[in-house]
Amino acid sequence: MPIYEYSALNAKGKAVTDIINAESVNAARQKLRSANIYPTAIREVYDREAKKSAGLSVLSKFVSAKVKQTELAMMTRQLATLISAGFPLVSAIYTLVPQTTSRIFKQTLSQIKDAIEEGSSFADALSAYPDTFSDMYVNMVRSGESSGTLELVLERLADILEKQQKLTNSIRSALTYPILMLCLGILVLYFLLAYVVPRITAIFSDMGQTLPAPTRFLIAVSELFKSGWWLILIVAFGIYFGMNRLKKSEKGRLWYDKTKLSLPGIGILTTKLAVARFARTLGTLLENGVSLLQALRIVKNIVGNRVIADTIETAAGEVEKGSGLGKSLDASKIFPHISIQMIQVGEQSGALETMLSKMADIYENDVESTVVGLSALLEPVIILFMGAIVMFIVLSIMLPIFEMNQLIK
Numbered sequence: 001m002p003i004y005e006y007s008a009l010n011a012k013g014k015a016v017t018d019i020i021n022a023e024s025v026n027a028a029r030q031k032l033r034s035a036n037i038y039p040t041a042i043r044e045v046y047d048r049e050a051k052k053s054a055g056l057s058v059l060s061k062f063v064s065a066k067v068k069q070t071e072l073a074m075m076t077r078q079l080a081t082l083i084s085a086g087f088p089l090v091s092a093i094y095t096l097v098p099q100t101t102s103r104i105f106k107q108t109l110s111q112i113k114d115a116i117e118e119g120s121s122f123a124d125a126l127s128a129y130p131d132t133f134s135d136m137y138v139n140m141v142r143s144g145e146s147s148g149t150l151e152l153v154l155e156r157l158a159d160i161l162e163k164q165q166k167l168t169n170s171i172r173s174a175l176t177y178p179i180l181m182l183c184l185g186i187l188v189l190y191f192l193l194a195y196v197v198p199r200i201t202a203i204f205s206d207m208g209q210t211l212p213a214p215t216r217f218l219i220a221v222s223e224l225f226k227s228g229w230w231l232i233l234i235v236a237f238g239i240y241f242g243m244n245r246l247k248k249s250e251k252g253r254l255w256y257d258k259t260k261l262s263l264p265g266i267g268i269l270t271t272k273l274a275v276a277r278f279a280r281t282l283g284t285l286l287e288n289g290v291s292l293l294q295a296l297r298i299v300k301n302i303v304g305n306r307v308i309a310d311t312i313e314t315a316a317g318e319v320e321k322g323s324g325l326g327k328s329l330d331a332s333k334i335f336p337h338i339s340i341q342m343i344q345v346g347e348q349s350g351a352l353e354t355m356l357s358k359m360a361d362i363y364e365n366d367v368e369s370t371v372v373g374l375s376a377l378l379e380p381v382i383i384l385f386m387g388a389i390v391m392f393i394v395l396s397i398m399l400p401i402f403e404m405n406q407l408i409k
Contacts (some may be wrong), residue, residue, distance in 0.1 A: 004028045005098070005106075017098075067105050067132045069168070073161035075100065075109070081155035089150070091115055108132060109366065110400045121145055123217075135298040136281050143288040153288055160284055167276070167364050185386045189248040192267040192393060193225040204400050211400055218396040257306040261334075269370050272305040274341050276363035283356030293320055308334060325352075339363070 004025065007017050018069070025042055032039050075096055078349065082092035093113045100106050108129055117124035123142035126133040138159060144153030201219050204211055211219075246252035261267045278299055285295035296316040300309040315328035326344035328333045339359055346355030 003339065004042050004044055006032065006042045008032060008037045008141070010038075010222065011036040046098065046207060047137050067102065067108065067167050070103045071102055071105050072132065073165055074157055075105070076154050076161060077158035080151050080158055083151040085152065089122060122150070135301060136285060139285065139290055139294070140288050143290055147289060156284055156288070162278060163280070163364065164277075167367060171371045174368075174375040175378075176377050180384060181379065181382050185382060189389060190225060191384070192223045192390075194229070195226075195398070196221040198226055200397055212396070212403070214396040215400055218393060221346055237396075254306050254310075257308075261305065261307055265374055269367065269374065270305060271308070271334065271336065272363050272367045272370060273307050274308045275335060276360050276367055277303050278308075279339070279356045279363065280360035283353045283360060286353045292325070310336070 005017070006028065006099065007015065007406045010016050025044070027041055027189070028042055054284040059350065078096055078099070079092055082095060083089065091108055093116070097106050097109050097113075100109060112122075112129075115128070116122060118257055121142070122145055123138050126141060127138045133135050140152065140153050140157055144150035195220060200223065201215070206216065206221075242399055243256075247256050281302055282295050282299045285298060286292065290298070294317055296312055296319065300312040300316070303312065311329065311334050312331040314332065318328035319325055324344065324347055326340050326347055329343065330340045343352070344354050346352035349355075
């Protein structure tokens with residue numbers, strides 16, 4: 001049954017907004033009027049006919065791509081609370097629709113509710129939106145449904161999503177200041193080279209003598225920034241779109257991820273972040289009854305690096321043959337040695353899930369401290385770089401003046 005959002009006036013003349021289930025707009029109006037609520041505007045949360053004509057898979061790709069991680073975490077936490085309080089699943093989802101601020105997410109939740117009412121399981125309904133609900137999310141929900149512990153599984157999922165969001169926010173906040181400094185520095189340099197330098201160097205055109213090489217180079221760069229700025233933009237956009245296209249191909253993505261792992265500083269951070277995601281997700285899946293092989297095949301899709309994903313896939317093949325997980329991962333020499341040791345200890349003690357959770361905590365904290373350290377290092381590097389460029393500009397302008405003084409003497 002469709003869901004409609006409405007704005008209305010109640011019997012006391014107070015404006016209210018809410019949602020209502022009804023077969024059509026007219027049926028929704030009749031329902032509201034019978035409850036002494038007088039609608040001023042009614043609209044369907046999503047278009048059922050558009051869904052049928054376009055197809056679920058096409059619409060789900062368009063819809064789910066715009067759902068934010070914070071919205072997903074909040075919805076999961078609220079859904080777990082409602083189910084724990086005794087709400088049926090459909091009623092709980094129905095209750096969450098008006099509380100969701102994103103129209104896109106409202107459409108998604110409404111379609112999931114309809115799919116459940118038509119006989120689908122919650123996990124199957126979620127699986128129609130792979131860009132919003134990951135394999136880990138869907139498989140944990142399926143495990144919770146089969147074991148009758150859906151509310152507990154949703155609480156764990158909310159914990160995972162909130163920790164991931166916290167880590168992402170920490171990385172962003174640590175890098176905000178260096179990136180802001182870099183952007184302001186680039187703008188200042190552009191202003192100097194495009195407007196200030198040409199006016200100063202114009203006095204050298206009437207000197208009738210050969211200018212020093214640094215000054216000639218500065219004038220050439222200044223002309224490029226002044227009249228060829230469009231060329232710089234074209235090159236910048238070309239590099240951006242070229243890198244995006246490269247990352248979409250199999251070989252290009254593999255090369256990009258290999259290069260990222262080999263870069264100083266960035267490679268270590270990428271590895272730690274991938275190991276943290278691997279440990280957190282794998283531990284949670286195992287705690288919820290997902291088999292190790294199935295969990296490994298899910299985890300490889302969320303580590304964010306093709307090289308590490310291939311390592312996990314190879315390890316899954318070795319585990320299927322009877323090898324231990326720690327030994328299988330150690331063969332690639334990509335996972336840090338301490339993480340391999342912790343996995344092996346967890347396997348030997350029979351507490352792999354607990355050890356993976358501790359490992360995730362360690363590496364998430366390590367990522368935070370690494371990002372803070374890198375951002376602290378970036379600030380003086382950016383300042384020194386900008387200072388060196390300004391010094392070059394000043395010297396390039398002063399050299400011809402020094403030569404003029406020598407000629408006068």
